[in-house]
Amino acid sequence: MMRRKSFACGVLGAFVLGLLLTGVFALPSAAAEKLVLKVAGISSPEYRGSKSLEAIKEIVEKGTEGRVILDLFPANQLGDYTQVFEEIRRGTIEMGLIFLPSQFDPMLEVGSLPFLASTGEGMQKQLSPGSYVYSIIEESLEKLGVHLLRIYGDGFVGVGLAKQPKNHAKAGGDKDAMIRVAPLAVYKETAEDLGFRTTSIPYADTYSGIQTGVCDGWIGGSSQINYLSFRDVIKYYIPYNCLFDQTAYIVGKKVWEKISPEDRKVLVDAVNAQADKSFADSNAEDLEYQKKLAEAGVEILPITAEEMAAIAEHVRATTWPKLEKTYGKETLEKIRESLQ
Numbered sequence: 328m329m330r331r332k333s334f335a336c337g338v339l340g341a342f343v344l345g346l347l348l349t350g351v352f353a354l355p356s357a358a359a360e361k362l363v364l365k366v367a368g369i370s371s372p373e374y375r376g377s378k379s380l381e382a383i384k385e386i387v388e389k390g391t392e393g394r395v396i397l398d399l400f401p402a403n404q405l406g407d408y409t410q411v412f413e414e415i416r417r418g419t420i421e422m423g424l425i426f427l428p429s430q431f432d433p434m435l436e437v438g439s440l441p442f443l444a445s446t447g448e449g450m451q452k453q454l455s456p457g458s459y460v461y462s463i464i465e466e467s468l469e470k471l472g473v474h475l476l477r478i479y480g481d482g483f484v485g486v487g488l489a490k491q492p493k494n495h496a497k498a499g500g501d502k503d504a505m506i507r508v509a510p511l512a513v514y515k516e517t518a519e520d521l522g523f524r525t526t527s528i529p530y531a532d533t534y535s536g537i538q539t540g541v542c543d544g545w546i547g548g549s550s551q552i553n554y555l556s557f558r559d560v561i562k563y564y565i566p567y568n569c570l571f572d573q574t575a576y577i578v579g580k581k582v583w584e585k586i587s588p589e590d591r592k593v594l595v596d597a598v599n600a601q602a603d604k605s606f607a608d609s610n611a612e613d614l615e616y617q618k619k620l621a622e623a624g625v626e627i628l629p630i631t632a633e634e635m636a637a638i639a640e641h642v643r644a645t646t647w648p649k650l651e652k653t654y655g656k657e658t659l660e661k662i663r664e665s666l667q
């Protein structure tokens with residue numbers, strides 16, 4: 328009797344196994360499981376960068392039929408960009424649109440060289456796949472265990488001032504003004520080679536510093552930031568287009584390898600569309616907010632194309648050599664060649 332029961336159980340077990348193997352009675356497969364990616368952003372929900380992530384989320388979730396889900400956390404909800412970058416390396420955060428922290432590798436900041444280009448189209452060329460600058464950033468990230476999807480164009484940096492500077496359009500001419508700069512060599516050297524004296528008071532003190540005369544202005548923000556945060560204390564804005572703010576769409580390499588080739592393509596296509604759009608949007612946004620600054624009573628000090636070219640060449644000739652210690656002479660020479 329026991330043998331019959333054992334035999335019956337064996338036959339039943341084999342039958343069920345056969346059904347499982349043939350898929351007639353299959354359990355849910357791993358392929359059908361959702362891959363949820365926590366995506367960290369640094370800007371507020373109303374800003375362009377955050378909206379680009381929302382657009383990517385919609386396209387990816389629809390295009391992968393729900394196999395890949397993007398869970399968005401804007402406005403530094405998961406930490407500042409340095410913390411987020413480290414967590415992406417560890418795999419506790421899967422993806423982000425953030426600044427690239429140079430403390431992990433100084434070469435991650437090479438896209439911030441002054442006057443890599445002075446137009447949005449030029450910056451798009453320098454910061455897109457196929458350029459030498461892009462390859463440097465991409466390779467540096469790969470060594471850190473991070474995959475670069477694309478670079479996002481946030482916009483050019485100008486100078487906002489409470490007093491009218493001298494020689495504002497003259498290459499290297501003394502501007503007779505002191506401006507606040509971020510505590511980074513690239514900002515300090517660029518501002519001083521433009522002809523400004525500099526101070527590195529905290530960013531939080533910049534508004535009151537301009538208001539009380541501690542400094543005459545600042546460099547480090549787009550026309551949008553100058554309008555939204557400083558229009559009440561500045562009287563002049565100079566669109567030097569000397570530095571370009573950028574963030575990067577990045578994903579941890581281990582997570583990247585978990586995504587199927589089919590779903591990777593959906594994600595890459597969505598990111599590419601938003602990255603390309605960002606550079607055009609930054610141009611339009613710059614002009615829009617220069618107009619708003621003017622309407623608010625801030626005078627836009629013009630620079631002709633010829634004057635801009637002379638300023639750019641002066642800064643490349645004076646500032647870039649000072650940054651050789653950071654980026655290497657050979658690297659800077661190759662970048663200069665790529666500009667031609």
